[in-house]
Amino acid sequence: MDKSWHAMSEEKVLEALKTSRSGLSAEEARKRLLEYGPNKLISKGGVNPIKIFLNQFKDIFVLMLIAAVIISVAMAFAKPEPPTTEDYADALTIGAIVILNAVVGFVQEYRSEKAIEAMRRLTAPKATVIRDGHSVIIPAEEVVPGDILVLETGDRVAADARLIEVVELKTNEAVLTGESTPVEKHVGILPENTPVSDRRNMVFMATHVIYGRGKAVVTSTGMRTEFGKIAELVQEMEEEETPLKAKLERFAKKLGVIVIVICVIVFALELIDIYVYGAAKAESLMDAFFTAVALAVSAVPEGLPAVVTVTLALGARELAKRNAIIRRLSSAETLGSVTVICSDKTGTLTKGEMTVRRIYVNGKIIEVTGVGYEAKGEFLEGDKRVDVKSRPDLSLLLIGSALCTNAQYDGKSVFGDLTEGALIVAAAKAGLWKEDLEKIYPRIYEVPFTSERKKMTTVHKSNDGRLMVFMKGAP
Numbered sequence: 001m002d003k004s005w006h007a008m009s010e011e012k013v014l015e016a017l018k019t020s021r022s023g024l025s026a027e028e029a030r031k032r033l034l035e036y037g038p039n040k041l042i043s044k045g046g047v048n049p050i051k052i053f054l055n056q057f058k059d060i061f062v063l064m065l066i067a068a069v070i071i072s073v074a075m076a077f078a079k080p081e082p083p084t085t086e087d088y089a090d091a092l093t094i095g096a097i098v099i100l101n102a103v104v105g106f107v108q109e110y111r112s113e114k115a116i117e118a119m120r121r122l123t124a125p126k127a128t129v130i131r132d133g134h135s136v137i138i139p140a141e142e143v144v145p146g147d148i149l150v151l152e153t154g155d156r157v158a159a160d161a162r163l164i165e166v167v168e169l170k171t172n173e174a175v176l177t178g179e180s181t182p183v184e185k186h187v188g189i190l191p192e193n194t195p196v197s198d199r200r201n202m203v204f205m206a207t208h209v210i211y212g213r214g215k216a217v218v219t220s221t222g223m224r225t226e227f228g229k230i231a232e233l234v235q236e237m238e239e240e241e242t243p244l245k246a247k248l249e250r251f252a253k254k255l256g257v258i259v260i261v262i263c264v265i266v267f268a269l270e271l272i273d274i275y276v277y278g279a280a281k282a283e284s285l286m287d288a289f290f291t292a293v294a295l296a297v298s299a300v301p302e303g304l305p306a307v308v309t310v311t312l313a314l315g316a317r318e319l320a321k322r323n324a325i326i327r328r329l330s331s332a333e334t335l336g337s338v339t340v341i342c343s344d345k346t347g348t349l350t351k352g353e354m355t356v357r358r359i360y361v362n363g364k365i366i367e368v369t370g371v372g373y374e375a376k377g378e379f380l381e382g383d384k385r386v387d388v389k390s391r392p393d394l395s396l397l398l399i400g401s402a403l404c405t406n407a408q409y410d411g412k413s414v415f416g417d418l419t420e421g422a423l424i425v426a427a428a429k430a431g432l433w434k435e436d437l438e439k440i441y442p443r444i445y446e447v448p449f450t451s452e453r454k455k456m457t458t459v460h461k462s463n464d465g466r467l468m469v470f471m472k473g474a475p
Contacts, residue, residue, distance in 0.1 A: 023130030154415030
């Protein structure tokens, strides 16, 4: 169902998806869920302990050590006399190193994969849709093409959808474009060749509504969404060889060639010795072969893979202390080789959080301490701490800052417009929590922000019957 939805009118979109503003019926939604599948991103394989463990044996040095173990055991059985514990000493030692190396790598990578999987399950997103003419909240996985999404400030968009109703709707599409600037939406028709980043009449899976509200008809779900296409491309990317692994493989190949050449030379010298001195050929040939093989086994640096693995594991552990999850041990070495990082700044290298630092009230400047969306900080006038409760002017300003917003704050995170979030957090630092203020001063009317007005106005009624009007925006 890959159509240019942005270039179609609302009526054409609804007709093509065989739906209406009243939404799908519950029965039709069930049929479409079976037809299109759940609305989720499909990851290849998931966490497979066996696969992770077997991947530890793909290194060329580890393969050389395994070959050395097999040769050592074969030599022990090839001797005329019964094998003793001493004959197995080399095989047991090398085998123990191989297993230890695999266990260390497996534990680190398995923990990382489980941690990432837990993060994916941490939030089970919901979606508000219209079914049988009524708004219902359902798991986002059950959203199907043709559903009517109801979008409010703070919502995470559950699927790609064509907008059919907009009230000052703005979204954050940083997950798709890397730009944190809010995108204003509308319901108009756009040219067919409009790129995804400019499709203002569409909303996309995994983006967030930061202001306003709206309704949209779902056009694509799961891996068919724009976000799903990106996820598929990421999954198809082949893992590149790290600099350390490349150097070790080159070293192993050179070492292997040198060892084989030396073994051939030693075996040839033994044969010459047998031919010159005329020793018992059968027994001497066997001894010559054992000497050459023993030399080959002893030349393999069995401790090197274990040293490399343990070193990388320690590096991954240090990174974990700084809240960085290393999925592959080799990534710890790769990260250490990085000289330049090219990245989108907002929300990647920075938190994408805004903070109120200064307040101008009644002719005076008040400094506000604290950073981000944590409700910890003080109000300072010069070097003197300000008691907000003893300053009616400052208190009223902070109350208005919290009430004249549509964003929400749960004490840790802001849902909605980031600027509004900063205002709410500033009030919370003074003990003026929006949730409590709304009970004392319930909103009875709102004039929303528009690009023409450049301001937002809210009217509140206090418990004693007084009306209070707050306005924020351009003067």
